[in-house]
Amino acid sequence: MAWAKNGTPETLGSADADLTISDLNGVKFNQFMCHAIGASGGNHNNKWDFNNDSGSNYAIRKSLDGAGDSTSTSQTNMYWHDDNASTEQFSIVYAIGISSEEKLVIHFDIDNSSGTGATPPRRTEGVGKWSNTSDTIDRVDKFTTTGNEDTDSNLSALGTD
Numbered sequence: 001m002a003w004a005k006n007g008t009p010e011t012l013g014s015a016d017a018d019l020t021i022s023d024l025n026g027v028k029f030n031q032f033m034c035h036a037i038g039a040s041g042g043n044h045n046n047k048w049d050f051n052n053d054s055g056s057n058y059a060i061r062k063s064l065d066g067a068g069d070s071t072s073t074s075q076t077n078m079y080w081h082d083d084n085a086s087t088e089q090f091s092i093v094y095a096i097g098i099s100s101e102e103k104l105v106i107h108f109d110i111d112n113s114s115g116t117g118a119t120p121p122r123r124t125e126g127v128g129k130w131s132n133t134s135d136t137i138d139r140v141d142k143f144t145t146t147g148n149e150d151t152d153s154n155l156s157a158l159g160t161d
Helices: none
Strands: 018-021 029-037 044-050 058-064 070-075 078-083 088-096 103-111 122-130 140-143 154-160
Touching: 018 029, 018 154, 029 044, 029 140, 044 088, 044 103, 044 122, 058 078, 058 103, 070 078, 078 103, 078 122, 140 154
Parallel strands: none
Antiparallel strands: 018 140, 029 088, 029 154, 044 078, 044 140, 058 070, 058 122, 088 103, 103 122
């Protein structure tokens, strides 16, 4: 059971609100890595969904900077947190994609906060699920709704059965 490249990675050539890998192989075990660079003008959110599903089919539990957990249910995506436009995020997401089961997710994220050396980075840890029990994970989107990711932001995937 070795990890291998899954799908075609995306690197933005210009600012955009969405990073997508639409040709995943529907494997059981997935790892997604994203380096998102906030473009000027507005915040950039850390939102994820699978198979372009924007129904109320997601639930998450998260902690920002080690604070108490917060939960969200019946959501249209897995929403981890907002960053201001000057930040960079690095996210690692693990997801199990067995077609007959709910898809469980573990999420780790770090960002450079204000971008200065005097401010420590922020971290988010979270878990989530996509309640779909009939499909494999064939597409992943990391997107923002209030700003853009800048040129050279990228999303990659590994997978294994």
